[in-house]
Amino acid sequence: MSPTGAHVGGWRHPDALVDAGFNPDHWPKLAALLERGKFDMMFLADGNGVNGVDTPGLLETNPTTRPVVIEPICLLSALAMSTSRLGLVATATTTYDQPFSVARRFAALDTLSRGRAGWNVVTTSNALDSKNFSQDEHAEHGDRYARAGEFVDVVKGLWDSWADDAFLFDKAGGRFLDATKVRTLDHEGDSFRIRGPLNAARPPQGHPVIVVAGGSEPAMELAARTADVLFTVSETKESAQAFYANVKARMAKHGRHPDELKIFPGASIFVGETSAAADAAYQELQELIPDTVGLQVLSKIVGLDLTGLDPESALPELPETKGITSFRNMIGDVARRDGLNLRQLYRWVLPARGHVLMKGSAAEVADTMAEWYADKACDGFNLVAAYLPGGLEAIVDHLVPELQRRGLFRTEYEGTTLRDSLGLLRPANRFFGQEAGIVA
DSSP: OOTTOSSTTGGGSTTOOOOTTTOGGGHHHHHHHHHHTTOSEEEEOOOSSOTTTTOHHHHHHOGGGOSSOOOHHHHHHHHTTTOSSOEEEEEEESSSSOHHHHHHHHHHHHHHTTSOEEEEEEOOOOGGGGGGTTOSSOOOHHHHHHHHHHHHHHHHHHHTSBOTTOEEEETTTTEEEOGGGBOOOOEEOSSOEEOOOOSSOOOTTSSOEEEEEOOSHHHHHHHHHHOSEEEEOOSSHHHHHHHHHHHHHHGGGGTOOGGGSEEEEEEEEEEESSHHHHHHHHHHHHTTOOHHHHHHHHHHHHTSOOTTSOTTSBOOOOOOOSSOHHHHHHHHHHHHHHTOBHHHHHHHHHHHTTSEEEEEEHHHHHHHHHHHHHTTSOSSOEEEESSTTHHHHHIIIIIHHHHHHTTSSOSSOSSSSHHHHHTOOBOOOTTTOOOOBOOO
């Protein structure tokens, strides 16, 4: 849910929202639209800096870098009051934050939403964010994931500080709580020393849903060990199948069943009443990307300045980077495999940002989704709308009813929490031996 949609030219569409990055009035309507469509969750990606200050031309023309956004926990806390079933998921970095603070914020969001919060765990790909946290250098990829693994373990431990029945509220007996049902964490690790306990009751879901995004080796391992949901990028069904099988096979060594992790590849959706209508909507946005903008955005994604090159030239060899590795490597592979020049490459990358592009009538898009699901390429999809609200309205009004008609998507929510929607158990408390809850 980027404030201007996912397509680089989407904000220029005549009907597109342009000020959702700082205008709160739009968000209750967008959340209501998602809840009408029975979506599992609204996901707000986030960062810790303005990506593009060093390239003013890009900053002026490409709001998909999210130059201004409403801080997501604040925004989702407000939306918790106007929604009743929609999951509310936000990003928080493990590289430039602290476990106690993250545990407390997401426990609060889970409480305010009555069990609909989720934390998207990221290690921060933008190297320049380090300079907003008094650090001269961004940590290496492997070091960031080592810290992330310990960070998640600490946060989960803090969420287990209190037994579910710790608070007695016994007015007659004068006991507000049972002091035997609270634990200090007393964690000492390579990156953190955390005493605890958390000054918040155990969240309604036990643990808010943990989401990991990425496709690198450390990201897959982190997800297999700790996550409930994995967001990934897969250009083809075959690559998605291989990824799906790889990650699910890792879980047994961590004592987990494969169904405890839901894998959602991203899908950029262009859907209309007819295939021709979807094509027309797609081409309209493609024509709103000038070469200068396309090359600047592609430069940022691959970590190499391409702005002085002929748009019809080939992609040069990509250097090593501390940024997003799986996505940029996939772009290089596709460019070489398909012989794409730079213009063709940015026109392929920017509408979908590495996600699979699904374009056509509702029946055609539903056919593709059904095939991926049946062939074990995914457990669902992380849908991306090109612009707001029109791109999202097309999904809710055309695609969702077709999936429901086929029995592939819910017509009503299964319960009240995000774990209910995802078919996930409520985790047991590590300190008090309480059994995992069963999804209704």
